[in-house]
Amino acid sequence: YRAQRRTDLTEIGTRTAERVLESGEPVKLAPMTPFERKVVHDAIAAVDGVHSESEGVEPERRVVVLKDS
Numbered sequence: 001y002r003a004q005r006r007t008d009l010t011e012i013g014t015r016t017a018e019r020v021l022e023s024g025e026p027v028k029l030a031p032m033t034p035f036e037r038k039v040v041h042d043a044i045a046a047v048d049g050v051h052s053e054s055e056g057v058e059p060e061r062r063v064v065v066l067k068d069s
Contacts, residue, residue, distance in 0.1 A: 006039050013043025013063075017050045020065045029063045031056070037063050 009032075016027050029040065035052045036055055044052040052065050 005036070009036055009039040010043040013040040013052075014047060015029075016040075016048035016065050017044045017052075020050050020067050021047070024067050026067070027065045028055075029065070031060045031062045033060075037061065 006068065010028070020027050029050065041052050041054075044050060044063075044065055049068050050065055051068055052063050054061055055064050056062050
C-alpha cells in the first residue's frame with residue numbers, strides 16, 4: 001500500500017507543479033500526513049521553477065505549491 005501511495009503522491013506533486021508553472025497561481029493541496037507531505041515536497045523539488053511550503057496545523061497541515069519569483 002505504502003509503495004503505491006508514494007507513486008500516487010509523486011504523480012500528484014509533479015502534475016500540480018506543472019499546473020502552477022502554466023498558470024502562475026499557487027495551488028493548495030488537501031491535508032496530508034507528514035509522510036505524504038514529504039513525498040509531495042520531494043516530487044515538487046524535482047521540477048524547476050516551482051517550490052513548495054507546508055501551512056496549517058496538524059491534522060489540517062497541507063502542501064502549497066508556488067511559482068518561483
